[in-house]
Amino acid sequence: MNADTIAPWYRWIEYAAFGRSLEHHRFLFLDRLANAQKILVMGEGDGRTLAQLVYIAPDAQIDVVESSAGMIQLARRRVSSNAKVCFRQLDAGSSDLWAVASAKVDGIVTSFFLDCFDEASARQIVGRLAQALEPGGLWLMNDFSIPPSGWRRWHARAWIGVMYRFFRLTTHLRANKLPPIDVILNDAGLRLIESRTSFGAMIVSQVWRKP
Numbered sequence: 001m002n003a004d005t006i007a008p009w010y011r012w013i014e015y016a017a018f019g020r021s022l023e024h025h026r027f028l029f030l031d032r033l034a035n036a037q038k039i040l041v042m043g044e045g046d047g048r049t050l051a052q053l054v055y056i057a058p059d060a061q062i063d064v065v066e067s068s069a070g071m072i073q074l075a076r077r078r079v080s081s082n083a084k085v086c087f088r089q090l091d092a093g094s095s096d097l098w099a100v101a102s103a104k105v106d107g108i109v110t111s112f113f114l115d116c117f118d119e120a121s122a123r124q125i126v127g128r129l130a131q132a133l134e135p136g137g138l139w140l141m142n143d144f145s146i147p148p149s150g151w152r153r154w155h156a157r158a159w160i161g162v163m164y165r166f167f168r169l170t171t172h173l174r175a176n177k178l179p180p181i182d183v184i185l186n187d188a189g190l191r192l193i194e195s196r197t198s199f200g201a202m203i204v205s206q207v208w209r210k211p
């Protein structure tokens with residue numbers, strides 16, 4: 001995925017499609033990381049989550065892994081130069097992730113990031129990151145989800161199908177369907193402790209904890 005092409009418009013495309021719903025979910029559980037010391041933010045995007053996180057967890061050292069130079073440029077502008085933030089422009093699907101994820105962290109944030117990968121890649125990334133998470137550490141996960149049945153299932157499938165087509169056209173995203181994110185996090189040894197959905201249950205925010 002090359003998000004450079006859409007970086008300047010990303011926020012406005014999102015507001016046009018979802019209003020403030022995604023924003024609400026990004027921030028919903030961020031305060032659970034208020035006392036974290038070392039946080040890894042994967043696929044930050046344009047810096048809206050990061051700006052809020054810096055405010056909520058002022059003592060934390062925050063590493064941001066993001067493949068798009070355009071997104072990093074926008075995110076940098078949103079945080080003060082004094083903030084303890086380190087931007088790492090790299091592909092999370094590559095072996096470069098091992099260097100970043102070799103240090104232990106007590107918080108991980110993935111917002112609308114794991115949906116960028118097929119199941120095999122998502123499992124690999126989650127497995128690596130779960131190893132980097134300290135026991136007791138929290139993983140805040142915000143993403144899309146397809147409910148198991150009823151009108152919500154068809155509603156979510158239609159929306160998510162359109163989004164994958166849009167991102168394939170604009171960013172060359174290779175994934176074409178949602179990986180089973182909750183199964184993958186569970187298989188990586190994490191335990192779900194909080195969950196909230198909205199928008200016909202197709203947007204989900206979860207807090208996972210490493211036992």
Ligand SMILES: C[S@@+](CC[C@H](N)C(=O)[O-])C[C@H]1O[C@@H](n2cnc3c(N)ncnc32)[C@H](O)[C@@H]1O
Pocket residue numbers: 001002003026042043044045046049065066067068071090091092093110111112113116
């Ligand atoms: C759909 S956007 C979500 C951005 C933001 N987290 C949000 O809440 O809207 C996915 C982000 O992940 C980044 N990304 C996608 N694939 C990546 C990869 N393999 N390595 C690192 N970043 C990646 C993209 O550049 C983009 O900023």
